[in-house]
Structures are given as C-alpha cells and as structure tokens.
Amino acid sequence: GQNIDQPTEMTATEGAIVQINCTYQTSGFNGLFWYQQHAAEAPTFLSYNVLDGLEEKGRFSSFLSRSKGYSYLLLKELQMKDSASYLCASLDSNYQLIWGAGTKLIIKP
Amino acid sequence: GAGVSQTPSNKVTEKGKYVELRCDPISGHTALYWYRQSLGQGPEFLIYFQGTGAADDSGLPNDRFFAVRPEGSVSTLKIQRTERGDSAVYLCASSLMGPTANTGELFFGEGSRLTVL
Numbered sequence: 029g030q031n032i033d034q035p036t037e038m039t040a041t042e043g044a045i046v047q048i049n050c051t052y053q054t055s056g057f058n059g060l061f062w063y064q065q066h067a068a069e070a071p072t073f074l075s076y077n078v079l080d081g082l083e084e085k086g087r088f089s090s091f092l093s094r095s096k097g098y099s100y101l102l103l104k105e106l107q108m109k110d111s112a113s114y115l116c117a118s119l120d121s122n123y124q125l126i127w128g129a130g131t132k133l134i135i136k137p
Numbered sequence: 138g139a140g141v142s143q144t145p146s147n148k149v150t151e152k153g154k155y156v157e158l159r160c161d162p163i164s165g166h167t168a169l170y171w172y173r174q175s176l177g178q179g180p181e182f183l184i185y186f187q188g189t190g191a192a193d194d195s196g197l198p199n200d201r202f203f204a205v206r207p208e209g210s211v212s213t214l215k216i217q218r219t220e221r222g223d224s225a226v227y228l229c230a231s232s233l234m235g236p237t238a239n240t241g242e243l244f245f246g247e248g249s250r251l252t253v254l
Binding site: 032036061063069070071072073076115117122124125127128129130 | 178180195243
C-alpha cells in the first residue's frame with residue numbers, strides 16, 4: 029500500500045532550528061513535495077525534491093534520500109509566523125500526490 | 138483573479154440535499170484538481186482534469202460525486218444526496234501543466250467548507 033508517515037505535532041522555540049521528518053512508501057516515485065498550511069487556510073508550496081540531496085531556499089531547506097524513502101524539512105531561525113501544519117506529499121508512478129496527515133508545528137516565544 | 142478562487146467559502150446543507158462547489162483556477166492553468174480535507178488530515182485526492190477531460194477520477198468516493206470542467210477553465214464539483222460523512226473542506230488546486238511537468242507545483246484555493254447536518 030501507499031503510506032506517508034510524519035510526526036503529528038512538534039514544538040520548537042522562536043529563533044531555533046527544527047527538522048520535520050517524513051518517510052514514504054509509494055508505488056513508484058516522481059518527487060517529494062513539502063507544503064505549509066496555516067489554520068483554516070490553503071496549503072502553499074514550499075519545496076520539491078526529486079534528486080537526492082539538500083535543497084536550500086532561504087530559511088527553509090528540504091532533503092531527500094530516495095534509497096531510504098526519507099525526506100526532511102529544516103526550518104532555521106524560527107519565527108512565530110512559522111506556526112502551521114507542514115504537509116509531506118509523494119508523487120507516485122501515476123503522478124498522483126499521496127499526502128501525509130501533516131505535522132503541526134507549534135512555536136513558543 | 139490572481140489566485141484560485143472557490144465559492145462558496147462555507148456551505149451548510151441538510152442530509153439528502155444536492156450541493157455544487159465551484160472552482161475558478163489561475164488563468165492559463167491547464168491542470169485542475171479537487172481534494173477534500175478533514176481536520177487533522179492531509180488532502181484526499183478526488184479528481185484531476187487536464188483541460189476539459191477528467192484524466193483521473195479514481196478518488197471520487199462513489200457515484201454521488203461528479204465533477205465537470207466544460208470549457209477547460211472553471212470546474213464544478215457536484216455532490217448528490219449529501220451525507221453527514223461528506224462534511225469536509227473541499228480544496229481545488231491548479232497547476233500550469235499538470236503533474237508530469239518539472240515540479241507540477243499546485244496552487245490551492247481557500248477551500249469550500251461543507252457541513253452536512
């Protein structure tokens with residue numbers, strides 16, 4: 029079956045660094061997405077990885093290991109506005125996005 | 138408009154009624170997706186249009202759900218004989234060229250929150 033696993037909730041402190049992990053098992057693989065979703069809002073695109081390695085984009089970085097079926101999203105210099113759910117999604121062999129349930133990130137001052 | 142627009146933003150209906158939810162994608166985006174999302178869950182795929190045709194409708198839960206995109210732009214999701222279990226946020230997303238393009242980045246609307254009493 030197809031499965032995306034990520035922690036349900038994480039807490040971090042303003043100014044710190046946090047890493048949100050995601051493991052995936054999908055039929056085929058055409059890339060891994062991270063989206064951010066604030067409460068009662070639409071998801072917004074953060075990153076896309078299809079090759080192994082780290083992609084850095086400002087305070088946010090995303091890492092992929094295809095052999096391990098593993099990705100993480102790294103958030104640096106955390107700000108209160110980063111409090112949101114972070115959704116991991118894998119693009120399977122049919123180019124359909126398989127979504128995780130999301131990780132709710134709580135930032136404390 | 139600049140983004141994906143969905144109407145209504147909120148819909149409360151009674152069990153057994155018919156509901157239509159509308160999505161106006163970003164101009165020029167050929168791919169359009171419908172998802173539904175329950176609280177604390179990720180989006181659940183319903184249907185994907187490439188142009189006017191439904192390229193993949195495997196996510197529609199049963200024959201009470203139907204979607205159209207007659208002119209390749211605006212799409213309507215139609216739910217017949219609504220049930221309490223249909224209550225969710227229905228998200229529409231569009232992308233420029235579909236999932237096989239470089240990133241297939243999706244742009245989501247704000248969603249239509251459906252409550253079936």
